[in-house]
Amino acid sequence: MAKKASSSSRATDGPRLVWTRKDLLGLDDLGPEEIVHILDTAESFKEVSTRSIKKVPLLRGKVVALLFFEASTRTRMSFELAASRLSADTVQFTSSGSSVAKGETTLDTVRNIEAMGVDIFVIRHHQSGACHMLSRNVKASIVNAGDGQHEHPTQALLDIFTIRQRLKRVEGLKVAIVGDIAHSRVARSNILGLKKLGAEVVVVGPPTLVPATIEKMGCTISHNLDDVLGHVDVINMLRIQFERLGGNLFPSIREYSRLYGMNAQRLEQCKPNVLIMHPGPINRGVEITSEVADGPNSCILQQVTNGLAIRMAVLYLVSQV
Amino acid sequence: MAKKASSSSRATDGPRLVWTRKDLLGLDDLGPEEIVHILDTAESFKEVSTRSIKKVPLLRGKVVALLFFEASTRTRMSFELAASRLSADTVQFTSSGSSVAKGETTLDTVRNIEAMGVDIFVIRHHQSGACHMLSRNVKASIVNAGDGQHEHPTQALLDIFTIRQRLKRVEGLKVAIVGDIAHSRVARSNILGLKKLGAEVVVVGPPTLVPATIEKMGCTISHNLDDVLGHVDVINMLRIQFERLGGNLFPSIREYSRLYGMNAQRLEQCKPNVLIMHPGPINRGVEITSEVADGPNSCILQQVTNGLAIRMAVLYLVSQV
């Protein structure tokens, strides 16, 4: 399989790739043609969400189980709505007050729910690699909705989809990812996907949040956001996850915001069409000001909308295997 | 628009009012004809719930998001069942373990969920005015399921619907609302709606729970329930919300019950057909005795049943705009 596929392949009339994976575990596993195939499939699902009756019967009678071992609002809702837009039945599980508290292993929990006739599991788990482990041990499809500090493939896919939609290509673009790179599965999946589609990636943040080892993924490192601004086509501002950062990894919120926050002054130093992204939920005034978040260069809500099309595409593709 | 519309207008064959509001925020905003129009629409939906297959496809492919920033059992379930009886898809959000904990503003949360293709938001929020604020900032419909101490319009609509059903009219009736008027959005919405339809309202309770300013809403105040009993057609007993009342707003539960509780002795002093209402959940033996709550003058469970028809009507009407 070629290392890089043209992201414009969606325009061709030739035979499409045949999807062969029962799971979506991470972008690390996928070839560039497979990534492009998901994006192209999502393109055709975008239209469904604009209909007056926003439903297609493609997954009717199938069961999608949403297993969130970590709390989530938007990702869970996005998958839930994607499943019901495909007419699947959904069943939910969150870890509080459940058999997890009763000492059952994750694998036993999933195998048991599988035995009830579940076709696809959408799983968020605090352990990196949980989805790969499950994938090897159950017949149902596993879709990774975020595993530890490892991958969050549908977030990266919707980010790349949005870039392609707004800038008409991915190959050759320069993308900055700013913030807590060390702990971010969103950053990891984005770097993997963007590199496979031929983009350049620079990661930006304080040394405590940007490990030197990240260079092995093929991206460059900067500790100075202002140095980077004028050279990039896309700036993806990660969320500062105050609730996860235990120690004093940076001096203060104010200091972080001054050094790495996106604001109107910094936007002026960017290319005029620079695309400002954020996976949400945003901390207004911390990593991004309201002026920028709500301005014309921002595509934050478009990312959310595209997330639904991406998740419909992923659920559909894995269900066909 | 006339200040008071006949509640019997539902019997006419003439053209109905054309509903023009994308939201239902409170009864304060509505003209009497609009209130009557909701009641009449609910009348036609009541029949659906008596069918063997309790479903109509009016909202098929539409998405109703139930956002409860405050806990609720019956209101959430009632809206959820109303939505599914109209064949809508529902998606739920409660504030615990969600992006609220991550510091996101309510508006950002709602805008994000809207970007997933939600058509109608049913929102309960601890802040008075939250629904009005959201209404101005999102395109989707907002239905207020209770905001702070402000309004709970569907509760008042189902109360008025039940009064009209049992007593065949609203205009000219005398309605007592008894209890914690100061903190009750149910009382506020009821006063607003009843006054607009031409009823008289007397609010009854201890001075600590009945602010003098309430008279500005056009109702009279009494601190003595026994003075009122013989003169009213309807007595709506509010729930004493022990879990909300911080200080010592009344001497004791026993004292409250003795002065303001509805019981068999008091019922004897009422008109024979007096209608006893309660928004639930009831504290048996506190604001109402079991004898009265389960007796022939009570319409408490009928209120719950009518709530479904009212909520179907509201979801249907706002979805057509």
Add this chain to the structure above:
Amino acid sequence: MAKKASSSSRATDGPRLVWTRKDLLGLDDLGPEEIVHILDTAESFKEVSTRSIKKVPLLRGKVVALLFFEASTRTRMSFELAASRLSADTVQFTSSGSSVAKGETTLDTVRNIEAMGVDIFVIRHHQSGACHMLSRNVKASIVNAGDGQHEHPTQALLDIFTIRQRLKRVEGLKVAIVGDIAHSRVARSNILGLKKLGAEVVVVGPPTLVPATIEKMGCTISHNLDDVLGHVDVINMLRIQFERLGGNLFPSIREYSRLYGMNAQRLEQCKPNVLIMHPGPINRGVEITSEVADGPNSCILQQVTNGLAIRMAVLYLVSQV
């Protein structure tokens, strides 16, 4: 009604029993023909779960409310999936953050939800007898999903269904139930159902967890698992519910496991086709080793799969009355 019905009656072409019960409260109430009728009905529903579109419209437009006053993962999910496989609408209620916290009685909660048009309640409750009490006071169907230390009838039905499926009969079999018999509603319902279908039951466990009064149910007692192994056709290993056992009812987990845990050595002393069952979730290495739980004599996941067919059958049968 005969005390024992042949479990092979499903093979006959004659007229089936006419189901007349609006509720499923426990196996204590049922005659053997009724138990067999549920098993036979489940047999015909098993096929639905193997279809590509796993849905039948038998309960379309009906509403099933899942009321779990105690936490549960698998039982709630199993009922939820059973209901949606029958095309019913479901609505859920869990006790946390609900009107239970507001002091409402269970009966008022259920009556209120019934007034919203619910047809069937699936109820798990911490109080023994809660379902019987509700059954007498509401018109909707009540299905017991576990009440206190009383009964868990659908668990016993799926266990007996699985025994019949694997060993082709129930009558005349010898079944051991091992573990905390004293606190187990699963044990109680199993004993009741197995005895009615003509099986022999021996309960096994330490004296602290096996009350002498259990003999009144018609089973024998053993405190030595090894004495029993060679004589039984089925061994049902109960879960040790560490989270419920308050005091020091047995010396230690290690000691319990040594005396009453199922392992490869013990399996060798059993009949070759002995069936090893467990209601889940399992504590691997405590009451059962992984070697046995995942081995050929185990039917643990099959039990889960059969649970769906049993619950579809129960929901269907009670809805027809």
